[in-house]
Amino acid sequence: AQSVTQLDSQVPVFEEAPVELRCNYSSSVSVYLFWYVQYPNQGLQLLLKYLSGSTLVKGINGFEAEFNKSQTSFHLRKPSVHISDTAEYFCAVSEGLGSSNTGKLIFGQGTTLQVKP
Amino acid sequence: DAMVIQNPRYQVTQFGKPVTLSCSQTLNHNVMYWYQQKSSQAPKLLFHYYDKDFNNEADTPDNFQSRRPNTSFCFLDIRSPGLGDAAMYLCATSRDPASYNEQFFGPGTRLTVL
Numbered sequence: 318a319q320s321v322t323q324l325d326s327q328v329p330v331f332e333e334a335p336v337e338l339r340c341n342y343s344s345s346v347s348v349y350l351f352w353y354v355q356y357p358n359q360g361l362q363l364l365l366k367y368l369s370g371s372t373l374v375k376g377i378n379g380f381e382a383e384f385n386k387s388q389t390s391f392h393l394r395k396p397s398v399h400i401s402d403t404a405e406y407f408c409a410v411s412e413g414l415g416s417s418n419t420g421k422l423i424f425g426q427g428t429t430l431q432v433k434p
Numbered sequence: 435d436a437m438v439i440q441n442p443r444y445q446v447t448q449f450g451k452p453v454t455l456s457c458s459q460t461l462n463h464n465v466m467y468w469y470q471q472k473s474s475q476a477p478k479l480l481f482h483y484y485d486k487d488f489n490n491e492a493d494t495p496d497n498f499q500s501r502r503p504n505t506s507f508c509f510l511d512i513r514s515p516g517l518g519d520a521a522m523y524l525c526a527t528s529r530d531p532a533s534y535n536e537q538f539f540g541p542g543t544r545l546t547v548l
Contacts (some may be wrong), residue, residue: 351536360438360524360539361477407476422537424476 319344321410323425331433332400338393338428340408348410350391351422352382355405364406367391378402403432437461438540440525446546447515455510455543457525466508467537468500469524477524483508484530512545520547 324339342348349368353361365376372384382393391408408425438459447453457466465484469477481490483502497519499511512519522544526537 353539358522358542358544360440360541361526362539363536366536421479421482426476427474 319348319410319423321408321423321425323406323408323428325428326426327429327431329431329433330398333397335396336394336398336402336430338406338408338430340391340393340425342389342391342408342410344389344410350382350384351409351411352376352380352391352393353407353409354378355407355427357404361407364393398430398432400432400434402430405429438525438527438538440523440540440543442543443541444544444546446548447512448548449517450514453512453515453545455512455523455525455545457508457510457540458506459525459527459538459540460506461527461529461538462505463527463538464505464530465528466502467526467528468498468508468510469526470519471522471524471542473521480510515545515547517547520545 320343322341328336328338330336351366352364354364355361364380365374365382367374367384373381375381380393380395382391384391406428409422411422441456445453465482467482468480470480471477479491480494480498481500497513502508510523522542524542525540528537
């Protein structure tokens with residue numbers, strides 16, 4: 318069965334510092350990977366996705382993530398954070414084409430990014 | 435802009451009083467999902483529709499029902515809300531499950547049960 322582990326429940330960081338939010342997954346088939354951001358009392362917004370091709374994926378708001386198949390990781394990074402990046406971040410995985418694709422997303426437990434002035 | 439809309443954004447109901455949450459989409463997507471998200475937790479899938487085909491998750495309580503009268507609209511009915519049903523309810527859509535499964539989320543409805 319697939320699962321997603323976000324290794325840090327909270328990440329405090331100072332404004333303009335770099336940040337990395339960690340995500341590991343387990344799956345026996347090819348996967349598609351996503352990072353979503355959720356601001357307070359709002360829905361989830363897609364930051365970026367890995368479907369295939371280049372393992373370095375660039376998303377919105379200056380975020381990027383690197384797919385590492387050997388380490389089954391998909392860590393999210395930003396070189397310089399802003400106060401406005403304070404939010405909950407969710408890593409998610411879905412099964413790729415060719416498998417018994419159910420269309421479901423499996424979410425990690427979320428990481429709260431707290432950007433301090 | 436194409437989008438997913440949820441109404442109302444905030445809903446207050448009384449213990450045991452039926453409540454309906456609404457979701458509409460202008461994306462013309464085939465699949466619509468309902469998630470429950472409790473405080474500081476990941477979204478939990480309740481069920482989804484692929485066109486008119488209803489797919490219930492095994493652990494979704496019978497208290498939760500859904501209707502999809504047409505492509506654009508989907509409703510979540512909670513027949514007898516309990517205090518434990520207080521949560522954010524998220525609606526999402528995707529083009530179809532055979533694609534890469536990118537889901538587009540609405541802003542959510544926060545349900546309070548008194």
